[in-house]
Amino acid sequence: SDRFRIAIDGPAGAGKSTVARRVAERLGFLYVDTGAMYRALTLKVLEWGAAWEDRSQLARIARESRVELVPAPETPRGNQVFLDGREVTEAVRSPQVGRYVSRLAAVAAVRDVLVEQQRALAARGGVVMDGRDVGSVILPDAELKIFLTATPEERVRRRWAELRAQGFDVTWDDVARDVSERDRLDQARSASPLRRMPDAVEVETTGRDVDAVVDEILRLVERRR
Numbered sequence: 001s002d003r004f005r006i007a008i009d010g011p012a013g014a015g016k017s018t019v020a021r022r023v024a025e026r027l028g029f030l031y032v033d034t035g036a037m038y039r040a041l042t043l044k045v046l047e048w049g050a051a052w053e054d055r056s057q058l059a060r061i062a063r064e065s066r067v068e069l070v071p072a073p074e075t076p077r078g079n080q081v082f083l084d085g086r087e088v089t090e091a092v093r094s095p096q097v098g099r100y101v102s103r104l105a106a107v108a109a110v111r112d113v114l115v116e117q118q119r120a121l122a123a124r125g126g127v128v129m130d131g132r133d134v135g136s137v138i139l140p141d142a143e144l145k146i147f148l149t150a151t152p153e154e155r156v157r158r159r160w161a162e163l164r165a166q167g168f169d170v171t172w173d174d175v176a177r178d179v180s181e182r183d184r185l186d187q188a189r190s191a192s193p194l195r196r197m198p199d200a201v202e203v204e205t206t207g208r209d210v211d212a213v214v215d216e217i218l219r220l221v222e223r224r225r
């Protein structure tokens with residue numbers, strides 16, 4: 001039915017947003033990029049020069065900010081991102097935001113604010129949501145949970161190509177360092193660490209067409225509807 005909810009989690013560069021967006025398009029579902037919400041708040045903390053050690057200040061920024069995702073299926077990432085009414089879709093993809101986002105995402109009080117908003121976005125169902133804690137925390141009773149993976153080298157290659165295409169002058173080594181540091185922090189944190197849930201279906205994307213991965217997920221949806 002239309003209440004169906006699909007949770008897609010996995011490490012950086014596994015292809016979550018590309019796959020999630022296309023699955024949503026094929027089903028006529030809403031696509032929600034939860035990582036973009038952490039990125040938008042990270043941008044604000046960087047702009048304000050807030051202290052990263054001050055968790056209560058970070059939580060206050062999260063509570064007092066307005067982060068909006070507007071569905072934009074025709075755009076490369078499928079969502080436009082607004083922070084306090086200002087469009088930050090491009091700005092949140094910067095390497096600098098990428099370097100800091102996992103620090104903010106490790107703060108439990110910040111996560112509480114975003115998780116509540118993310119659950120509200122999924123409340124009507126008919127949704128594909130991607131992130132790190134969708135199947136574990138945001139939608140623990142999602143009708144389908146996917147854990148998307150790819151080899152570390154493939155994940156670095158994708159991130160590198162994405163950043164270069166956006167015009168950022170990053171080296172392979174920079175990207176490799178950032179991706180592995182982000183994965184390490186996302187898996188090691190005590191607040192909602194990234195991990196594969198026992199009821200998630202693991203889908204490997206290395207060397208596969210996006211369409212093949214999307215079709216595999218659509219078959220899983222069919223079986224459970």
Ligand code: C5P
Pocket residue numbers: 012013034035036038039101102103105106130131132133134182186
């Ligand atoms: O998905 P993306 O790579 O844009 O996410 C950026 C970061 O936001 C992740 O590395 C992680 O630290 C954080 N995040 C999270 N929980 C989510 C989505 C993203 O902690 N549901």
